[in-house]
Amino acid sequence: MKLRLFLFLIFSLSIAHAQTITPNESSIVLQSPKKIGINLNGPTYYQGGEIYKNLLWRNPGFEPDLYRDKFVAFKAGTTTTFPSPNTYDPVIANFWMGATFRIYRGTARTVACSGTVASNTTAKNNAGPVYTFSQPCSSAVQEGDVIILRQAIACTTEAVWEGQGGGWWGNVSNGGKLLSECSAPYDGTQSLRLDATVSGSTAGVKGYVDTNPSDVGILLNGTYTISGFYKTIGSATLSVDARRLVTSAAGSPFLCAGKTFAASSAWTSFTVTCPATETNQVAAGPVDVDFEAQSGAVLLDNVSFQKTSGVDPTNTTVFRDELLNTLKAHCAGASLSGVPCELRDWAGENAEEIDNSIKPMFERSPSLPGASYDYPPNGGTGSLSVGLEEFLQLCKAINAEPYYTLPETTGPEDGGKWIEYLNGAVSTPYGAKRAANGQTASWLSVFPTIHLPMGNENWNEGATGQGLGYRVDAPDYYYDYSVDAAGVWATMRGSASWPAGGTGIDLVLGFQDGNANYGVTEAMARANPNSAELAPYTQAYIGDVTPVTSLWNPLFYEVVANTTNPDTTFYQQGTAIKSHGKLNVYEFDNGTSQGSSALTQSVLDSFTDAAGYGTATALQALQHLTFGIVDQNFFSLDQYAFYIPAVGWVHNWGAVIDMGGATNAVRPQELGMRMANAAIIGPMYSCPVANPTTYNLLANHNGADSSGEPATNNVPQQFSYCFKSGTQRSMIVINTDVAGSHAIGFAGPQMPSGQVILTRYAPSSISATNEATANNPTNTAAQNVSINAPFTVANPSGDTLPPYSITRYDWTASTNTVSPTASNATLTVSDTAPLTGVPVVLTSTVAPSAATGTVTFQDFGAAFATAPLIGGSAIYTVASLTAGSHTITAVYAGNSTYAASTSAPLAMMVGDLPALPTNRKPTSTTLSFPSSNPAGNSSFTIVASTDSTSVTGTIKFFDGPTSLGTAKLSRGNAVYTVNSIAPGTHLYSAAYLGTSLYSASTSPVSVVTAATIPTTLQLTSSSTAPAVGSSILLKASVVSSAASGTVSFLDGSAIIGTANLVSGTANFTLPAIASGTHSFTASYAGNSTYSPSQSTAILVMPHAAIPYLHTNFDEHPAGTALNKTLPATNIVSGVWSDPNGDWTYIAGGGIVSDTSDLSNPVFIDAAHSDYTATYVLPANGVHLLFRYTDLKHMLFVVTYAGEVDLYSTIGNSTKTLATIYPSSTVGTVTVSLLGQTAILSCGGQTATATIPANLPVSTKMGFFPTSSKYVITSLDVSP
Secondary structure: OHHHHHHHHHHHHHHHOOOEEOOEEEEEEEOOOOOOEEEOOOOOOOHHHOOEOOOOOOOOOOOOOEEEEEEEOOOOOOOOEEEOOOOOOOOOOOOOOOOEEEEEEOOOOEEEEEEEEEEEOOOEOOEOOEEEEOOOOOOOOOOOOEEEEEEEOOOOOHHHHHOOOOOOEEEEEOOOEEEEEOOOOOOOOOEEEEEEOOOOOEEEEEEEEOOOOOOOOOOOEEEEEEEEEEEEEOOOEEEEEEEEOOOOOOOOOOEEEEEEEOOOOOOEEEEEEEEEEOOOOOOOOOEEEEEEEEOEEEEEEEEEEEEOOOOOOOOOOOEOHHHHHHHHHHHOOOOOOOOOEEEEEOOOOOOOOHHHHOOOHHHOOOEEOOOOOOOOOOOOOOOOOOOHHHHHHHHHHHOEEEEEOEOOOOOHHHHHHHHHHHHOOOOOHHHHHHHHOOOOOOHHHOOOOEEEEEOOOOOOOOOOOOOOOOOOOOOOOOHHHHHHHHHHHHHHHOOOOOOHHHOOEEEEEEOOOOOHHHOHHHHHHHHOOOEEEEOOOEOOEEOOOOOHHHHHHHHHHHHHHHHHOOOOHHHHHHHHHHOOOEEEEOOOOEOOOEEOOOOOHHHHHOOOOOHHHHHHHHHHHHHHHHOOOOOEEEOOOEOOOEEEOOOEEEOOOOOEOOOOOOOOOEOHHHHHHHHHHHHOOOOEEEOOEEOOOEEEEOOOOOEOOOOOOOOEEEEEOEEEEEEEEOOEEEEEEEEOOOOOOEEEEEOOOOOOOOEEEEEEEOOOOOOOOOOOOOOOOOOOOOOOOOOOOOEEEEOOOEEEEOOOEEEEEEEEOOOOOOOOEOOEEEEEEOOOOOEOOOOEEEEEEEEOOOOOOEEEEEEOOEEEEEEEOEOOEEEEEEOOOOOEEEEEEEEEOOOOOEOOEEOOOEEEEEEOOOOOOOOOEOOOEEEEOOOOOOEOOOOEEEEEEEOOOOOOOEEEEEEOOEEEEEEEOEOOEEEEEEOOOOOEEEEEEEEEOOOOOEOOEEOOOEEEEEEOEOOOEEEEEOOOOOEOOOOEEEEEEEOOOOOOOEEEEEEOOEEEEEEEOEOOEEEEEEOOOOOOOEEEEEEEOOOOOEOOEEOOOEEEOOEOOOOOOOOOOEEOOOOOOOOOOOOOOOOOOOEEEOOOOOOEEEOOOOOOOOHHHHOOOEEEEOOOOOEEEEEEOOOOEEEOOOOOOEOOEEEEEEEEOOEEEEEEEEOOEEEEEEEEOOOOOOOEEEEEEEOOEEEEEEOOEEEEEEOOOOOOOOOEEEEOOOOOOEEOOOOEOOO
16 A cells, blocks of 8 residues: 555656646737748859859849948048048059049038049058048048948949959950940940950850859759840851860760851840750759850840749749749748748848849849959959849748848938838839839838848948948947948938838847947947847857767757846847847857867768757747747858868858759758748747756857856756647747657647647757768768658647657647637836936736736837736836837736737837946835835825935835825935825835936835725615515615715625615615515625725515506407407496406496406406416407507407407507417417517417507506407406
8 A cells, every 4th residue: 555655656746747838828928920031141153042043143234333332430531531441451542533422420420521532542551541532521531430432333344354353254365355335235334245356366254153063053954045135246156055064974964055146237136045954963063154256246235044944934033943932931831911931131232222223133233242342353253232122022922021231331311212112102213113113012011021220240340341340439339330320210211201100111230249238228229220130149169079968958058048048148138139129130040160179070060050950940049039039030041161270161051052953952950940930820829848857057168159158057958839820829849858858748728639730850860961071062962851741640648759859739729719808908107208217117007907917018029027917007117218219018928817918009208318427336225114004095104215324315206107206315215105095006116316326226016005995885765665566766875975886785695786886876776576575785895995885784575566557448349350440439337346356347337238248357467568478269359468558559469260460559540560370269379578579479370570669568468258348448456
């Protein structure tokens, strides 16, 4: 017996501590999540970066280059010179001659000077170039001034074309030349001139595709077409051919036979059709497309090389089918009207401008990023970036919100143009350009939000030529960058095309992931963005690699700690950002770039692109959602590998290895995101893992640097996340245990049920990959990591999670699930326009008041405080808000009974206080009360105390959101007296306002309940001896006429009615009192001010009723329908007696014959207006149903052979209301009167009629035998 008990206890303990998930749909974690986005990171001419249908995308229209640079002056210049801070600028002397410039000054970003550049020097002697102006400025260049330079090349020079520039590889010999035709191009600004007019010369250009030596990024299969336009001068001809430059014949390498086109003096199209049959055995090598002129000059323009067979006809974008299919798979069922995905573009548009970016590919100029210059010996850098219009079309096709990085060289005069293109009416200049591109309606009608970050890492001085890095004399690290962004955004927000309230536009400020003290909050207040973005890369440094847990556990710890551990820099910086706006993640992925001697090529090959990183990536992204980050983008779609000196090749920063290439493979990171994105279907709700298994993270050297992640005990290993949409549910469960499987249990009414589809990511090895090692060719590498095929499980009670796995459960919720009661959260603040440093009280009220739980306060969607609900209210006092605009919402989390709800957003504008010393001493404030249980309406004292008696200044006292008043501190204490405390619950707090020596602080909220006011309740009755069946009036009175609320009336212990107090009195009428003794009492429920009370009982004893009915008397022969002509009235005098002694009839004169006719009438006394009468019919004839005043106002029934009719008589008008045809009328007739409805039934037949509204109600009802000759019209009835 003892052994059995012991075993039972072991079983019970194991169940109590098992890993269990109990979903709670009413507790919303994030109302509007989005799918995990991704960075486009293209285009490139190798690997997965071949994103365009036109594989000759670099500069297919042979357009001239566009240059823009932006610098901040680190030192003063003169009225004619601007000193660049870029000491590494490779610019040649006088490259910028003829360029235009504008200089912006101050926080208002006023134009201090503009004009043209006369010359520029080169960078030398640790100094950057100096730009000299053609005309002097009105004032000298000042430190902190920002210059924007613009150089639009008018016509590309021969040196650029022949120096491998302009996006092409030139090929000339024996006097051949590559020139530009700028006077009469085919379209755009210029065409290319292949000049082979010198005898024996050649002139041509090559375009290269798929140039990575380690992989075949595009496997050419099907029909490819080379096309374009040409024009010859003289008898010249054009030759076109293409091939993959490999020596091996394995895999059927692409070869397109050359074709020569005859001379044409007019612009003529050309086409070369190329069949392709490559297999994945083909060797890696570039595809070379050649255009060459012979025997003269050929003008060339708008060339293309793209697949033309087996393509998707619904893909109307300029991008390859493979790109769209990959992005759609990544976004996993995204919807712009439901849960959207996100796509970020940042690569190469640093020097873009709106007019160039919206042009089609053949007319768009290459814009040169950073300090890249497209002239010898740089060469090859003149390539197109992704245009804004085509990027928006791509986002629309994959149901993703655009996250488009504004060019870093955008100036204030450009800001309004971007907004006008996105949202302007077609009557505006840029709205008309949008319509001309095929989008008539505003792009904001397509996308819920368009995100516009100001540059890509524009704070980084390393972005030479387009970065506004830290200036030593600037107030803070981000000063120049944030001031510049504010200037551009001011013109955007001031545009007539700016959407009302800024709805649909997310202006984003970028920050370096690292230190929250570098000026983050100052920059946010200065620029007032909607959001700010960070890039939380993981495991930058690897020092420990064995055992396997030493390599992987720090990673799994880091991706969770970033959003849960206040000591991490990401948490601190993110919290600082969320105090002003929304937090975005613009990039995240593995960041390994350095390490100890233990970091070898073998370790890199089994870590940065291995199976475990798929699990970690999904976990990191889902944790971002719990931190309120809805806009996040993985870095990136494509990038194969890069080399770390002395270490080896790192495979990361890419979700795909190729798209439509030899492998068509994706990395584990992408598989993890696809698993998560498929689950993100709607609001994220609570489903934490109870009692997860844990491990102790040992001291290590893996993390942001060699110091590693902190040693931490009891680190959880299982995490779960739930989402819902309509009746659809999805749950993701992640197990981070590197070696062990673990059982998980499901519990509660909202656990997975019915037919549950289970999908699993569970690779066989944590170090498995889908690509080759190091920089080896990967086109034949094995695919070792994938998502398992889904299968169905019926009503699972749990599961076993494999190590380092992701499991998704999808099911349809039961329609019988009881939905929680709706709630309504509202928000008020003590001041909508406070000054920074002044406490603000936030109060959220949740209805119904019975709701319990917590309310989270958010600023721009980012949570910053949580408070408990007490009596339907949650209160939080903010010691100080940062200067600038704030949008506060209150989010009630809900519970199992009440659904979550969110208040309407409340806008606040916080003003600046004069600068205070930064070294003020911190303080803390507490409350105490001499009396903790005061009586209502009595005086009440509150004492606020600081943590030091030396603190001076003022305390402000609050009751909920209401400011009560202030009091001065004396020896660390301040006293405030409430003259008359209102009965009920009070939420008192105090705020110390601070001084130049001491920082402000706020006390916790203290709950004080003042007793309610006593009441006395009196009850009276209109009669204590009424007749049975009569009505009586009960009146209850509270001594205080100010009392309000509800009074219940009771007969014994049964409640017979309720009524509200009006001026201290509540009345209730009992319509018909029954016989017997009644003990009536009244009970007052009380309210927040007045206490409940009960009356004493009163006894009421009714007596038997003494009816007295009086009517008239008419004679009517039996068996005749009353809708015929009425007979003459025969008034007779006399007394008619009932042998049964029930009543006496006094006719008033004479005796009527056939006295037996009225000797036994059926008389029913009906005291209620609604009544059902039933009578058994002996034969056909007249039967009357009296309900109303007299024979001129009544209802009656007449039976005939096979027919029963219900009539009404009003005055002299008689109408048939209902007719039925029973098989026999010798039986039971039933008439039911219900309000204005009459129901006639007999022999299984029923008819319904509406009683005329003008028929007055009476209490008389009766049936009379068929032999009746007279109808009673004057009757006195007494006992």
